[in-house]
Amino acid sequence: MTPGLMQTTPLSTTSILTYAALNHGDREIVSRTLEGPVWRYDYAGLARRAEKLAKVLLDLEVKPGDRVATLAWNTHRHLELFYAVPGIGAVLHTVNPRLFEDQIRFILDHAGSTVLFFDASFAELVERLAPHLPALTTYVLLTDEAHGAPGTVGAMCYESLLADEDPGFDWPVVDENAGAVLCYTSGTTGDPKGVLYSHRSIVLHAMAGSLNSAFGFTAHDGILVCTSMFHATAWGLPFMAPLNGCKLILPCEKFDGASLHDLIVGEDVTFSGGVPTIWTMYLAYLAQTGARPGKLKTLIIGGSAVPRVMAQTFKQTYGVNVTQIWGMTETSPLGVTSTPTPALDALGDEARQEALWTKQGRLQFGIELKIVAEDGVECPRDGQTSGALMVRGPWVLRRYYRGAADVTDADGWFNTGDIATIDALGYMRITDRTKDVIKSGGEWISSIDIENIAVGCPGVKIAAVIGVAHPKWDERPVLVIELHAGETVTRQAVLDYLKPHIAKWWTPDDVIFGPVPLTATGKIDKKVLRDAYRDHLMGAG
Numbered sequence: 001m002t003p004g005l006m007q008t009t010p011l012s013t014t015s016i017l018t019y020a021a022l023n024h025g026d027r028e029i030v031s032r033t034l035e036g037p038v039w040r041y042d043y044a045g046l047a048r049r050a051e052k053l054a055k056v057l058l059d060l061e062v063k064p065g066d067r068v069a070t071l072a073w074n075t076h077r078h079l080e081l082f083y084a085v086p087g088i089g090a091v092l093h094t095v096n097p098r099l100f101e102d103q104i105r106f107i108l109d110h111a112g113s114t115v116l117f118f119d120a121s122f123a124e125l126v127e128r129l130a131p132h133l134p135a136l137t138t139y140v141l142l143t144d145e146a147h148g149a150p151g152t153v154g155a156m157c158y159e160s161l162l163a164d165e166d167p168g169f170d171w172p173v174v175d176e177n178a179g180a181v182l183c184y185t186s187g188t189t190g191d192p193k194g195v196l197y198s199h200r201s202i203v204l205h206a207m208a209g210s211l212n213s214a215f216g217f218t219a220h221d222g223i224l225v226c227t228s229m230f231h232a233t234a235w236g237l238p239f240m241a242p243l244n245g246c247k248l249i250l251p252c253e254k255f256d257g258a259s260l261h262d263l264i265v266g267e268d269v270t271f272s273g274g275v276p277t278i279w280t281m282y283l284a285y286l287a288q289t290g291a292r293p294g295k296l297k298t299l300i301i302g303g304s305a306v307p308r309v310m311a312q313t314f315k316q317t318y319g320v321n322v323t324q325i326w327g328m329t330e331t332s333p334l335g336v337t338s339t340p341t342p343a344l345d346a347l348g349d350e351a352r353q354e355a356l357w358t359k360q361g362r363l364q365f366g367i368e369l370k371i372v373a374e375d376g377v378e379c380p381r382d383g384q385t386s387g388a389l390m391v392r393g394p395w396v397l398r399r400y401y402r403g404a405a406d407v408t409d410a411d412g413w414f415n416t417g418d419i420a421t422i423d424a425l426g427y428m429r430i431t432d433r434t435k436d437v438i439k440s441g442g443e444w445i446s447s448i449d450i451e452n453i454a455v456g457c458p459g460v461k462i463a464a465v466i467g468v469a470h471p472k473w474d475e476r477p478v479l480v481i482e483l484h485a486g487e488t489v490t491r492q493a494v495l496d497y498l499k500p501h502i503a504k505w506w507t508p509d510d511v512i513f514g515p516v517p518l519t520a521t522g523k524i525d526k527k528v529l530r531d532a533y534r535d536h537l538m539g540a541g
Contacts (some may be wrong), residue, residue, distance in 0.1 A: 010173060010174060010175060010176035010199065010200075011176045011199055011200045011203035011204065012086075012087075012171075012173075012174050012176060012199045012203070013082070013083060013086045013087065013180055013199055013202055013203065013239065014083060014086070014087040014171045014174075015203070016083075016203065016206065016239055016242055016243050017043075017046065017047055017050060017083045017087070017242060018047070018171070019242070019243070020043040020046075020047070020242030020243070020245065021043050021044045021046070021047035023245065024043050024219060024242070024245030025042060025043050025044035025047075026042050026043075026044065027042055027043055027219070027245050027246070027247055027248075028040060028041075028042050028247050028248075029041055029042060029043065029045070029046060029076060029079070029247070029248045029249075029250070030247070030248070030249045030250065030263075030267055031074075031075050031076035031079075031249075031250040031252065032075070032250065032251055032252035032254060032259075032263075033075060033076075033252060034073070034075075034119055034120055034121060034143070034147075034252060034253070035143060035144070035146075035147050039075075039076050041076070043242055043245075046076070046079065046080065046083070046242075047083075048167050049080050049162060050080045050083040050084045050087065051084075051167065051168060051169035051171075052162045052165040052166075052167060052169070053080050053081065053084035053162060053165075054084045054087055054088050054169050054171070055165040055166075055169055056084075056161045056162060056164075056165060057084060057085065057088055057090065057115075058088060059161075059165075060115060060138055062085075062088065062090050062114075062115060063089075063090070064088070064089030064090060064174075064178075065089065065090065065091065065178075065179070066090045066091065066114055066115070067090070067091045067093045067111045067112055067113040067114065067115075067182060068081070068085045068090050068091065068092055068093060068113065068114075068115045068116075068117070069093040069094075069095055069108055069111065069113035069115065069116045069117070069136070070092065070093070070094050070095060070116070070117045070118070070230065071095050071097050071104075071116065071117075071118040071119065071122040071125070071126065071230075072094075072117060072118060072119045072122075072142055072229070072230065073119055073121075073228075073229070073252045073253040074225050074228065074229045074234065074250045074251055074252060074253075075119070075142070075250055075252050076250060077117075077142045077158060078142070078229050078250075079229070079238055079248075079250065081117060082181075082229070082233070082238050082239075086174070086180035086181060086199060087171050087172075087174070088171075088172065089172060089174050089178060091179045091180065091181065091182050091196070092180065092181045092182070093108075093111045093113050093181075093182040094181065094182070094183055094229065094230040094231075094233070095107055095108065095184070095230060096184070096186065096228070096230045096231055096520050096521070097122055097125070097230065098520035098521075099186065099192070099520045101125065101128070101129070103191075103192055104125070104129065105129055105132055105133065106191060106192065107184050107192055107194075108129065108133050108136060109132075109133060109135070110191075110192075110194065110401075110402065111182055111184075111194060111401070112135055113135070113136060114135055114136060114137055114138065115136070115137075115138040115139075115140070116136055116138070116139050116140070117140045117142055117158065118139070118140070118141060118142060118155075119141075119142050119143075120141060120142070120143055120147060120149065121253065123141070123149060123151060123155075126139065126151075126153055126155075127151050127152055127153060130152070130153045138156075139153045139154065139155035139156070140155060140156050140157075140158050140161065141155040141156070141157055141158060142158045143157065143158060143159065144157065144158075144159040144160070145157050145159065145160055148160075174199060175199075176198065176199045176200040176203075177198050177199070177200055178198060178199060179196045179197070179198060180197055180198055180199045180202055181196075181197045181202065181233055182194055182195070182196050182197075182401060183195050183197070183231070183232050183233065183329050184329070185328075185329050185330075186329075186519050186520050186521050186523075193400045193401070193403075194400055194401025194402065195329050195330055195397050195400065195401065196401045197233070197332060197395070200394070201332060201394060201395040202233070202236070202239055202332070202395075203239070204366060204394050204395055205236050205239075205332045205334055205395040206236050206239040206240045206243050207243070208334065208364050208365055208366050208367075208395075209235075209236050209240050209334050209364075210240050210243055210244050211364070211365070212339075213337070213339050213362075213364060213365070214334065214337050214339065214364055215240065215271070215298075215300065215323070215337070216339075217240060217241070217243075217244040217246055217271070218244060218246075219244060219245035219246060220270070221244070221246040221247070221270045221271050222246065222247040222248075222249060222267055222268050222269045222270050222271065222295075223237055223240075223241045223246045223247065223248055223249065223269070223270075223271045223272065224249045224251065224260070224263055224264060224267070224269040224271070224272040225237050225238065225241075225248065225249065225250055225251070225272075225273075226251065226255060226260065226272050226273060226274035226278055227273055227274050227275075228521075231329075231521050232327075232328075232329045232332065232333040233332075235273060235300070235302070235325070235327075235333055235334065236332065236333075236334060237273070246271075247267070247268070249263050249267045249269060251263055255274070255278050255281075256281060256285075257281045257282045257284060257285025257286070258285055260272075260278075260282055260285075261282070261285060261286075261289075261291060261293070264293055264294050264296050265291075265293070265294035268294065268295050269294065269295065269296055270295050270296060270297045270298065271296075271297065271298045271299075271300075272296065272298075272299055272300075273299060273300035273301065273302070273325070274299075274301065274303075274522075275301070275302065275303035275304065275521070275522035275523065276301055276303065276304055276305075276306060276307065276310065276522075277462070277518065277522050278522070279299060279301060279310060279314075280310065280461060280462070283310065283313055283314070284484065286318065292318065293318050293320060296318075296320050297319075297320065297321065298320065298321050298322075298323060299314060299320055299321070299322050299323065300322075300323045300324075300325045300337070301322055301323070301324060301325065302324065302325035302326060302327060302333070303521060303522055303523050304523050304524065305324075305360070305430060305448045305451070305452055306322060306324050306357070306452075307451075307452050307455040307456060308357045308358060308452055308456065309455060309456035310322065310455075311324075311356075311357040312357070322356075322357070323337055323338050323339065323356075323361075324337065324338040324356070324357075324359070324360050324361050325337050325338075325360070325361065326360035326361060326428065326430060328416060330396065330397035330414060330416070331367070331391060331393075331395065331396050331397070331416075332395040332396070334364060334367075334395070335360075335363065335364070335367055335369070335391060336360050336361035336362055336363050336364065336367070336369070336428050337361040337362070337364065338355070338356045338357075338359060338360060338361035338362075338427075339361065339362065340352060340355075340356060341362070341425065343425050344356075344425055344427075355423075355425075355427050358429065358452070359423075359427040359428065359429040360420075360427075360428050360429060360430055361427065361428065362425070362426045362427055362428070363426065363428065366393045366394055366395065367391060367392075367393040367395075367396070368391065368392050368393055369389065369390065369391055369422065369428060370389075370390050370413070370422075371385070371386065371387035371388060371389055371390070371420055371421065371422055372387050372388050372390060373385075373387045373388075374387075374388075379421075379422075381422045381423060381424055381426070382421075382423065382424065383421050383422070383423030383424065383427075383429070384421060385421060386419050386420060386421045386431050386444075387419065387420070388415055388416075388417075388418075388419065388434065389415075389416045389417075389418040389419065389420040389428070389430070390413040390414065390415055390416065391413070391414050391416055392408065392411075392412045392413050392414060396414055397414055398412075398414075417433055417434045417435070418430050418432070418433055418434070419431050419432045419433070419434060419437055430448060431446045431448060431449070432444075432446050432447055432448055435526075436448075436466070436467070436526055437467075438465075438466075438467030438475050438476075438477050439467070439474060439475055440467070440470070440473045440474065440475050440476055440477070440505070441473045441474065441505075445467070445477055445505075445506050447464075447465035447466065447467070447477065447526075448465075449502070449506075450463075450465045450477060450479065450498065450502060450506060450508065451463045451464060451465050451524075453497075453498055453501045453502065454479060454481065454494060454497070454498060456497075457489065457493070457494055457497040457498075458487075458489070459483050459484055459487035459488070459489040460481055460482075460483060460484070460487075460489065460494070461482050461483055461484045461487075462481070462482040462516040462524065463479060463480070463481050463482075463516075464479070464480045464481075464516050464524045464526060464529055465477050465478070465479050465480075465508065466478055466480065466526050466529045466530050466533065467530075468530070468533050468534060468535075468536050468537050469534065469535065469537065469538055470509070470537045470538075471537075471538060476508075476509040476537055477506065477507075477508045477509065478508055478509060478510050478511075478512060478533055478536060478537065479494065479508035479510070479511045479512070480511075480512045480513075480514065480516055480529055480533075481494065481511060481512070481513050481514075481516070482513075482514065482515055482516040483513065489513070491510075491511040491513075494511050495507065495508070495511065509537055510536065510537070512533070512536075516529070517529065
């Protein structure tokens with residue numbers, strides 16, 4: 001081998017911050033706060049405060065490799081931790097506060113975090129957790145002195161710690177393969193598992209996500225981060241925004257329609273993203289008030305399949321393009337996005353919209369996808385043959401944190417647990433999760449397909465399809481529906497709505513009306529539903 005003669009400057013998260021401060025230093029960052037007032041500064045201000053925070057961490061004796069945990073909302077203080085903690089060689093460990101308390105305790109213990117930064121809304125939770133976490137010895141409350149309440153954990157005040165530090169800090173050179181951010185899966189099947197992103201994987205992910213084939217950011221964009229910063233680094237947006245000089249808007253904990261609309265219109269938001277449930281609420285707000293979404297041009301929606309009626313409404317009523325995204329914590333999370341190509345355009349408007357609204361999208365540079373049958377043989381890319389979805393790439397998991405062995409196969413492929421098809425143009429479509437697919441009389445039924453149709457029925461807010469035991473057919477689909485407030489819909493109306501769109505034998509054996517539980521990341525919690533309705537059809541003939 002003849003070695004290349006190029007420089008080997010490490011890819012690091014602080015290189016993004018340094019670039020933004022130098023080249024987009026006056027681009028604004030806007031953050032809601034728990035205290036009430038809106039915080040405004042810019043990338044130069046972010047860099048100054050992150051440098052002071054780095055000194056605070058060193059004063060707290062945080063060393064390279066140490067895990068520094070957060071229980072925090074989408075705010076400027078959380079953003080500062082995104083850069084300061086990895087910047088000194090430590091690992092930022094973002095904890096999802098919506099998980100069950102036992103899961104949060106497990107995650108903090110499993111990660112071995114020694115420092116916890118937390119928002120005041122989690123103070124009681126922290127008080128309960130502290131006696132069970134002896135390794136966690138340092139607590140910092142993310143607020144100022146006027147709103148501090150240290151409690152029995154003796155939490156220090158974030159703003160006071162920063163105020164004691166002088167500006168200026170020389171970021172150390174960090175190995176690009178060193179761990180930077182530790183995120184845990186939601187634990188819907190067993191204990192949550194840790195995914196440790198490296199500096200290299202984060203920077204490459206941010207660069208790929210910025211391409212026109214993905215989100216296509218420019219310095220003219222205003223990005224509202226409606227993906228939680230404690231979940232898969234908010235889909236990488238806190239790194240993509242400064243990389244491209246975008247205005248960055250952080251909503252704290254307020255994701256209701258009215259609160260989001262105030263920011264979307266008031267801060268000239270052009271781009272946002274989140275799970276479908278957030279945008280269901282926002283569409284309801286727009287319909288109720290007659291409001292328009294200002295300069296909003298693009299939404300990325302992921303976490304679960306995007307209902308076609310949602311994409312159509314945003315586009316046809318409000319002129320907002322919906323881009324689907326597929327990924328998972330294990331893929332950082334960007335895997336594919338539903339962006340068009342000339343080959344797709346050539347098929348005509350109807351085929352184009354069908355692909356963009358019903359398929360998760362095409363793979364991005366750096367990501368490889370394939371689908372394999374049960375015998376391990378790769379399936380054809382015909383858009384019809386489904387199989388287990390496999391993925392590999394430079395920002396894809398190799399091994400879980402503290403795992404005993406790699407979870408990829410000998411060729412580096414990671415089994416996502418999804419069932420999918422890929423067509424001749426490279427568009428991937430999730431047809432189900434392995435654990436959610438329904439096998440009735442030896443034939444497969446896609447729960448996702450039925451859900452996406454059912455949610456278009458007038459009055460339906462959320463639709464969930466589960467497979468439950470049946471004495472004759474092994475499994476049959478049952479549809480659970482949560483209605484919009486004040487709506488009345490009958491079982492027969494839902495079945496009549498489904499009838500023209502699905503095969504007769506796919507028709508759910510029952511329609512149940514009631515609340516649909518969501519996981520800590522906003523996805524439908526089918527485990528809870530399966531447990532609740534496990535024997536619902538066992539008396540059927």
